[in-house]
Every structure is written in structure tokens, then in C-alpha cells.
Amino acid sequence: MEACSSVLIARGSPIKNLKEAAATYRALLDFHALFGNDHPVELEVGCGNGGFIFEQAKRHPMCNFIAVELCSNVILTAMERILREGVPNVRFLNIPAEILPCFLPEGSISALYLNFSTPLPGSTHARQRLTSPRFLDIYSRLLCDGGKIYQKTDCGWFFDESLENYAACGFRVEEVTRDLHHSAYAQENIVTEYEATFLAQGKPIYRCVAVKLPSVQGNGGPVAKKRCSFSFGAKEDKVSEKMLRYHDTRWCKPEHRDGELFAMLVLEGMQAGVSWNLILEKEENFRRAFDGFDPATVAAYGEEKIEALMQEKGIIRNRKKIEAAIGNARAFCKIQEEFGSFDAFIWSFTEGKTVDHHLADIREMPAKDALSERVSAVLRARGFKFVGPTIVYSYLQGIGVINDHWKQCDFR
Numbered sequence: 001m002e003a004c005s006s007v008l009i010a011r012g013s014p015i016k017n018l019k020e021a022a023a024t025y026r027a028l029l030d031f032h033a034l035f036g037n038d039h040p041v042e043l044e045v046g047c048g049n050g051g052f053i054f055e056q057a058k059r060h061p062m063c064n065f066i067a068v069e070l071c072s073n074v075i076l077t078a079m080e081r082i083l084r085e086g087v088p089n090v091r092f093l094n095i096p097a098e099i100l101p102c103f104l105p106e107g108s109i110s111a112l113y114l115n116f117s118t119p120l121p122g123s124t125h126a127r128q129r130l131t132s133p134r135f136l137d138i139y140s141r142l143l144c145d146g147g148k149i150y151q152k153t154d155c156g157w158f159f160d161e162s163l164e165n166y167a168a169c170g171f172r173v174e175e176v177t178r179d180l181h182h183s184a185y186a187q188e189n190i191v192t193e194y195e196a197t198f199l200a201q202g203k204p205i206y207r208c209v210a211v212k213l214p215s216v217q218g219n220g221g222p223v224a225k226k227r228c229s230f231s232f233g234a235k236e237d238k239v240s241e242k243m244l245r246y247h248d249t250r251w252c253k254p255e256h257r258d259g260e261l262f263a264m265l266v267l268e269g270m271q272a273g274v275s276w277n278l279i280l281e282k283e284e285n286f287r288r289a290f291d292g293f294d295p296a297t298v299a300a301y302g303e304e305k306i307e308a309l310m311q312e313k314g315i316i317r318n319r320k321k322i323e324a325a326i327g328n329a330r331a332f333c334k335i336q337e338e339f340g341s342f343d344a345f346i347w348s349f350t351e352g353k354t355v356d357h358h359l360a361d362i363r364e365m366p367a368k369d370a371l372s373e374r375v376s377a378v379l380r381a382r383g384f385k386f387v388g389p390t391i392v393y394s395y396l397q398g399i400g401v402i403n404d405h406w407k408q409c410d411f412r
């Protein structure tokens, strides 16, 4: 390692977290002092043996590169090669990417490369994945406006998840290809060590570019807004507009109007077994067919109206759900009589306060909790149907009793 000290900026192996690192590394890097020029600086996270950074630095001598790698053994190989070949524009950080903000000034990086980052399957590792919202938040701070992330992977689900996270974290995704080596991008491509292995196995290589959107409005272009990742349908490479609007303006916002509290109860019940996106698509039809969700009107529905609703094409024609909505309207009205309003009843479970879970990642969101179990039991005892703890959890989010917007979400 010592023989490589001229290209190694720092080693941070004993450092566990950003706080500890901040106490150790007090000064941000001075790129001019480091490289002896003011050329733009690009970053590779998880450089491995350094095949990519070596070739990239040779191709772009008017650019500087910093390669980051956690593992000492592999970064040593990369540094030895750079020194052996006399490539002047590469430096190395032997640190976990988590502590990059201790070294790099905000907005100082023009491009970032993620080549075959380990997918790390399973929800417990979600935060460690190098395109998780936690990391994208770090990269977003390091990149200049318009700065780009270039990602390659052999793993389809990781790629899809990354696309979703980019869209949710203030990036615009472009140049998506699911078979790089049969695309226009193949010609310029630098094959990395892992890529060579995957190619030999006959696997397709996924590639995308994510552009950081500016954080303040400049010339009327799109502005970066961070959103909980559920608000996107990135798998289809397009945003569900209704879902987006619902997320931004209604989800987890405290609701105190009885009519809306009833509407949400019916809509949540209708959702059982189908997607919320579908419910939002049909919401206007539901409101029309159910007389604006007026609880007293719905409570008075008889067999004739049920038959009419079963003929309504724009809603979900499920007799059990329709009958439950009517039964629930009757139970709802009884609560209004008893408590003065349904609002007073439902908010009494939290003494009028919103329970904020301060989720660091939307994947930490539970399907139900002790509160939803309690509310569900009380509702069922009062004759409500389609009010299991999971539906009720979703309902409590929908009416703002629970706030599960991700911590960094601009709409929380």
C-alpha cells in the first residue's frame, strides 16, 4: 500500500459511519492541489481491479478521475496498474462510498460511474445497494446540476429498482438499454472485469444514464423533487400521473372532512386484491356512482341500487365490496351520531396527532402495525367489513393519521 501513496488519497477502513468519518477527515479535497489543474472530476464507485478507470482515464486526458473502492486487495491492484502505466489523472480513495461527503465538495463531480455494483438481494440489504435512495442522496449532493450517473449491471431486478430510485430521487433517466452489447452504446463501451465474466456467461448487460435535475428552477425546465419511490411506475418506464398527484397532494395529509373520511374508507376497501393505481384510475367513476360518497345517502341504498352498481362499467363490480360499502356507511353514520363526527372518532386513537414514522427508506414501511390492529378490531366490532389491519394501515396513511412519507421526500 505504501508504494502507492502518491495516488492514494486516503484509507478509511476503520471508519464505520459518516459521523465518525467527519471527525477524522476535517478538510474537503482541493482538486487543484491534488491534480495540478482545474479539469472536471469524475468518480467511479466500486472500481474493483480498476480496468474501467484505467481505460477511461487514458481516453480522457483532459478530465480527472477519482476511483473509490472498499476492498484494499482489489484497489491495490488498480493503483499498481495506474502507477505502472504512468496514468497521471487518477487518484484513489480506499473508503466506503458512504463517507464520500467527507472528501468531496458538494456539486464538484460531473459524472459518476457505477459498474456492476453488487445487487445484494433482500430487503435487509436494500440500504447497502449502491443505488438505494440513501446513496442517491449522497451522489446528488456531490454531482453538479446536470451531472450524470452511468450505471451498468447484469441484474434485471436491480436495474428496475435503480430506475425507480433515480426517478424518485431527483434524477431523469435516459439512454435505457437492456442489451448494451446489441445497442448503439456498445462501440464506446469499456468492458470491465465483471462485465467480461457476465458476457462469457451469455448474460445481457443493462445500462442507463441518470441525469441530476437542478434543485432550483432556472429556465423553466424540470426541477428535482424527491419523492417516495412508490409514487412511480418506473418498471413501465413511465410515471403514473394520477399516482404522482395523489402522492404529492393527498397521501398522508391530515383529513378531517367526514365525507372524505368515508370516501377513503370505501376506496381502501375496494382496493383489496387490486392495485391502488387502478382505484385512482376509477376514482371519479366511483364518486359519481356512489353519489359523491355521502354516507347517509349510501347508507340508504337498497337492492335496486346494488343491482344498478353491478352494471356500472367504470367501477369495481364486486357484490361483496359494494354491500360492504353500504354496511360501512350505516356503521359510519352510527359513529357520527355517537361521537358528533367520524373525524372525532378516528382521530381519537392518536389524540388528534399524526404518527410520523420518519422512514429513511420507503421499504421500511410496514404493512400493518399495533395502531392499525387496534383500529381494525374496533371497526370490526362495530360491524365494518373490509377493514383488516392491512387495509386499515393503508387507510390511516391515506387520511394522514400515519405519515409514512420517506424522510427526504419533498412532499411530506
Ligand code: SAM
Residues within 6 Å of the ligand: 045, 046, 047, 048, 049, 068, 069, 070, 071, 074, 095, 096, 097, 098, 115, 116, 117, 118, 130, 192, 193, 194, 195
Ligand atoms: N466495477 C468493477 C467491475 O465492473 O469489474 C467491480 C465490480 S464488483 C461486483 C463491486 C465492487 O464494489 C467490489 O469491489 C466492492 O468491494 C465494491 N463496493 C461495494 N460496496 C461498496 C461501497 N459501499 N463503497 C465502495 N466500494 C464498494
